[in-house]
Amino acid sequence: MVELKNVDVHYDDGVKGGVDALNDVNLRINDGEFVFIVGNSGAGKSTLLKLLTREIQPTSGRVFVNGYNLSKLRNRKLPTFRRSLGMIFQDFRLIPTLTVYENVAFVLRVIDKSKKYIRQRVPYVLNLVKLGDKAKCYPGQLSGGEQQRVAIARAFACDPKIIIADEPTGNIDPELSYEIVELLKDINECGTTVIMVTHEHNLVKYFGGRLINLRDGSVAYDNYIEGEGDEIYEDE
Ligand code: ADP
Numbered sequence: 001m002v003e004l005k006n007v008d009v010h011y012d013d014g015v016k017g018g019v020d021a022l023n024d025v026n027l028r029i030n031d032g033e034f035v036f037i038v039g040n041s042g043a044g045k046s047t048l049l050k051l052l053t054r055e056i057q058p059t060s061g062r063v064f065v066n067g068y069n070l071s072k073l074r075n076r077k078l079p080t081f082r083r084s085l086g087m088i089f090q091d092f093r094l095i096p097t098l099t100v101y102e103n104v105a106f107v108l109r110v111i112d113k114s115k116k117y118i119r120q121r122v123p124y125v126l127n128l129v130k131l132g133d134k135a136k137c138y139p140g141q142l143s144g145g146e147q148q149r150v151a152i153a154r155a156f157a158c159d160p161k162i163i164i165a166d167e168p169t170g171n172i173d174p175e176l177s178y179e180i181v182e183l184l185k186d187i188n189e190c191g192t193t194v195i196m197v198t199h200e201h202n203l204v205k206y207f208g209g210r211l212i213n214l215r216d217g218s219v220a221y222d223n224y225i226e227g228e229g230d231e232i233y234e235d236e
Contacts, residue, residue: 007061086155
């Protein structure tokens, strides 16, 4: 669950009196939702994501994520809180010197999962993203789309409550972008909330669902749109 109450973020750049990146934002995303966030450059998308991961704190207002009041979260609780989030980035952020299997296993070892659990979980999530046969490859041997699928497997491996995907299709061939969103939709159907920032309106139009449009630091639109892809399936 995500809730923002009267959130303002003001960056003090010290020169021009600062920037109002978010203005009085009120937002609620329930468990199990799939949400697209769009908006022009400078609209406040990154700022919003940084609030959700508690990289930054609001200038005023309150942010709640997965039952944590982030204004009151003690630093020693930060790692536990962050474990309830899975992150996916535009540039994949895989470790180039580790195999696909090891990239996923690594994050599970960090959170002290047992060897037995890791031996079961890694093949499970790699099969989910249809990369079971690439477990021994290194990231550099994979296409962009495949690397992003590894990143999705890695994010999902820790069983987060929310997956935050920051322009996950930004570095991928357009035709493979649909596959990435399909995978995120599959993960969402397992119960994980997915929040995806994107510039690609064609994807949003195709898949539909809840769309939040940020403009100049405010929520300009927050509603459900019908997906054209659904219509295509229905016609067939
Ligand atoms: P988006 O991700 O939608 O492009 P951002 O959240 O990055 O938007 O930025 C929102 C506004 O805040 C922009 O005007 C941007 O220039 C400004 N901004 C972002 N980060 C900082 C920062 N660290 N210091 C000063 N201004 C910032």
